[in-house]
Amino acid sequence: MINDSIARNRLGLGARPDDKPVADPRRWLLAQLDDYEPLPPPWRAIERTSMRVAQWTEQQAAIRSAPEAQRASVRADYQRAGRAAYLAGVEARTNSALQSSTPFVERLTHFWANHFAISVDKVPVLGFAASFEADAIRPHVLGRFEDLLLATARHPAMLLYLDQSVSTGPDSVAARRASAKAPDRPTRGLNENLAREILELHTLGVRSGYTQADVLEFARALTGWTLPGQQSPEDAAQTFRFQANQHEPGVRTVLGRSYADDGQQQATAILRDLARAPSTASHIATKLARHFITDDPPPVLVKRLADRFLQTGGDLPALYRELVSAAGDVPPVAAKFKSPWDWTLSGLRAMGVQTVPAARIQFLTGRLGQPVWRPGSPAGYGDVTATWAAPDALLRRVEIAQRLATEFGGKIDARALAPRVLPGTLSGATATAIAQAESPANALALLLASPEFLRR
Known part of the structure; x- marks a missing residue:
């Protein structure tokens, strides 16, 4: 049975002095799934992803056209704008949490933002961090895991953080052209970062059976996933681009399954299969149970949540309902040390x-x-x-x-x-x-x- 303290302090963000006792804590938690507002007032003034991409492409164009001596100044201006966007996002995130009337779901947004972690230690990410949470996490936290996974993998913050934006197939059109033009100059090559982190952290988890060969095949499938280039008025709202000439041609085989050479859809199909995999269900169930219930969740609890994930095809609200039910079956003690x-x-x-x-x-x-x-x-x-x-x-x-x-x-x-x-x-x-x-x-x-x- 979930008591008021567990509902507010463990599953929520902490009790407030004017909170009234909740007669039915379980119902109060579940009602938040209907009442949650993805972008409450503190978030509404945040620069969205498309705005940040426009500034990014302008900066890239300015660097290319500027004399060498002026390029540092262009980068510094962009970094200052990025830091302003970052600080605005920090304030929005904090004040949203302080004011929230749906603290359980607000905590879930923080959980998923940490699961799909990015870091502003990498300077290009600085201006995209807030829009990552606003556009990739918050709108999908009550949807399907598959959609959340795709939104985070395609977001500029993730593409820049894990160097996916420059990953180029060794046998792609772009690589062949670069090699022909300058045979003695090293060309951009394949980058494994995004593929590895999706397998290890975002979906299957470590020691789940994938191999280095799977990482490489997935990385090849992801080539061409990048940010929009010089934008035109028609595509000014775009936040993602598939650059076909960077894509490594060929059929890819990941975890024993073959994926046709159909451009952007090749990696998308792999992501959709990863999102539905039993190992992914177990990995997500373990992390949710660890965050919301106990540091060392028992196998029976993990299996209960994983089974629900698989039964519903990764429907997140169904998973959260099972999580709340499971939280009521453990002793009502403050078991989690606060970060x-x-x-x-x-x-x-x-x-x-x-x-x-x-x-x-x-x-x-x-x-x-x-x-x-x-x-x-x-x-x-x-x-x-x-x-x-x-x-x-x-x-x-x-x-x-x-x-x-x-x-x-x-x-x-x-x-x-x-x-x-x-x-x-x-x-x-x-x-x-x-x-x-x-x-x-x-x-x-x-x-x-x-x-x-x-x-x-």
Whole structure:
């Protein structure tokens, strides 16, 4: 049976001080699947993917036409515009989470954005990070996994992050022309990054039976997937292009299945089959169970979710309903250690904060080791206690708890707030420590840094 605390704090983003007790937490969670708004007000001013692609193509054209001495200036201008778009996206993401009346689905968007991880450490990605979540993740989070997979694989942020935009078949028309024109100059070649990460991270998972030969064949099928080039008024809204002369010709064989040489559709067909594979169902089920229920999900739980995935052809709302049902079958304890992003959001929500400037959230999450859209690898941020619970990380949370309490706490009475935001989980020891604190700010900091608040 799901209680109010599990619904709000583990499956949601954290309780708020004005939240009313929910008579039927399971129904409240499932109702959000109907009420979710993909682009709520904080997201509506964000530059969409087509706008960012237009700026990208303009920059590429400007670099080609500019004298060598001016190209650095062109790149710097583009980078400044990209950083502005990034910060606007960070603010939209944060404020959307703080204001959301559908926090379960909002958490799901964060889960999928981390599953299909990109990183602004790669400069060209900087301006596309927000539009990636706005256009590839949020509209598809309540659709089919297959469509979500295709949307992320084709998005400019992913194509740039994993170098797919320059991957060229060794025997393609483009490669042959380049070799004939300049036989002694190295030409762009095949890049395996996107193919490998789709197999290893986005679909089948590691040790699922695919081989290096499968990676190479899939990479060959993906050649030609890139960004639009110099745009015309007719295709100004395009965000993806199949460049036929970069595509490696030939039939491809991936995981024992052959795919005809039919251009863009070759890789699309592979992606659709990967999306429906039993190993993909198991991989997705494991990650969802780990994120929402427990660090080490039992096999019976994983099988339950995977079976639902396969029965419905990857219908995500059906999978989420099964997840909510499964969450009600485990002991109602705060079993998940919050990541820095989770903890910061839940702390701000607990204090009733509705908006935070991008620079502030960047400082807070950066100090805690989880800046937005900036994981250290395509695997995304870790999702288990060991990733975030080191002693030095806990000390930083105590420091940030003090900052949050001082900056946002105002006249909040932590003694009254604690049972409202930790319904059913507030311990006597934590309640006593809060009551005996030297000041209201210290009391609030103790609440935010308490063992109960660190977990969900």
